[in-house]
Amino acid sequence: MxxxxxxxxxxxxxxxxxxxxxxxxxxxxxxxxxxxxxxxxxxxxxxxxxxxxxxxxxxxxxxxxxxxxxxxxxxxxxxxxxxLIARTVYFDEYFAAAVRAGIRQIVILAAGLDARAYRLEWPSGTRIFELDQPKVLAFKARALADDEPGADRREVAVDLRQDWPKALLDKGFEPGEPTAWLAEGLLRYLPGHAQDKLLEQVAELSAPGSRIALNLGTxxxxxxxxxxxxxxxxxxxxxxxxxxxxxxx
Incomplete structure (x- = not known):
């Protein structure tokens, strides 16, 4: 439990x-x-x-x-x-549209084993922040130790029920720049109050021109x-x- x-x-x-x-x-x-x-x-x-x-x-x-x-x-x-297959296609296209719009700051909440930093094409100057539990990010680092991401990928080892905005800022996140946020397969694993708080914090960190993609339950x-x-x-x-x-x- x-x-x-x-x-x-x-x-x-x-x-x-x-x-x-x-x-x-x-x-x-x-x-x-x-x-x-x-x-x-x-x-x-x-x-x-x-x-x-x-x-x-x-x-x-x-x-x-x-x-x-x-x-x-x-x-x-x-x-x-x-x-899950359709969801992957949808969010891949979401990021493609974001970079076409000039966004160069990406945040993947609860990144898990998302490999978009490695497998998608990213314009020069793109920064990708991946947030997840420390042990999850450590596993990914070991498994992909021989691979190079296609952008400036920054790991943010933090629990999203804790002060993740501070951890994100400490890694060089720029709140004055537009951001493309992704919350894929995340919300159902957070209690209701934590969902609300998470989205409020995302809004506070989002400059004009930012966008977010997420999926809800059925x-x-x-x-x-x-x-x-x-x-x-x-x-x-x-x-x-x-x-x-x-x-x-």
């Missing part, structure tokens, strides 16, 4: 959800008609050394079997898989469908994670 001051590594609690997202991105990147390319996703998942996450990444063991629109190994045909009926299918896919892959106890209303 979650507590107000809990923390996690990449294989624990909320950290493990980043592995699931990376596994789906790795799977999509391996398709002949892939909607995006994330060559770092497979590297990050493989660095964990877990058969379960590797199974999910490769689409093995009849994942998503029986769902309309997908065969036995097609993660695109799994409702949650298709959502309605109850869809959430119930996701829950049943998600449990089956995870069980088939051999991944043990109790997602329902990680979410807040």
């Amino acid at each position: 979650r507590t107000d001051d809990d923390s996690w590594d990449i294989t624990e609690s909320v950290g493990a959800t980043a592995l699931g997202v990376a596994a789906i991105r790795a799977y999509e990147s391996g398709q002949d008609d892939a909607l995006f390319q994330d060559p770092y996703a497979a590297k990050l998942v493989s660095a964990v050394g877990s058969d379960g996450w590797n199974n999910l990444m490769s689409g093995m063991r009849n994942l998503g079997a029986g769902e309309q629109g997908g065969d036995d190994t097609d993660l695109r045909g799994w409702s949650m898989g298709s959502v 309605d109850k009926d869809m959430a119930d469908q996701f829950r049943e299918r998600r449990a089956k896919v995870m069980a088939d892959a051999g991944v043990k994670i109790d997602l329902e106890n990680l979410f807040y209303p």
Whole structure:
């Protein structure tokens, strides 16, 4: 169960959800008609050394079997898989539009295993701040030690329930410059008051011309469908994670 001051590594609690997202991105990147390319996703998942996450990444063991629109190994045909793939495309395009608008300051809240600093094209002078738990960022640093980001990437190791604005400013964030913020797969892991506070703090740090992209939860009926299918896919892959106890209303 979650507590107000809990923390996690990449294989624990909320950290493990980043592995699931990376596994789906790795799977999509391996398709002949892939909607995006994330060559770092497979590297990050493989660095964990877990058969379960590797199974999910490769689409093995009849994942998503029986769902309309997908065969036995097609993660695109799994409702949650298709959502994560579409979400990735949407936020990739969001950043492309932001840099076309002249924004050169990027902040990724709860960055997890997001590899956009490495895999997207960034104009000269772009600064990318990645905020997440210290152990999560340390894992990513080890796994991608031989890779170079395409922009000035700055790690901000901090819990988003703490004084993250100070930590961000200490890393060179310029509040007078327009910022493109991303909160992908984040809000449901924060209690309501922390969600409100986070967005208030983002607004306070945002100069004119800033923008934010985020995703919200689904309605109850869809959430119930996701829950049943998600449990089956995870069980088939051999991944043990109790997602329902990680979410807040």
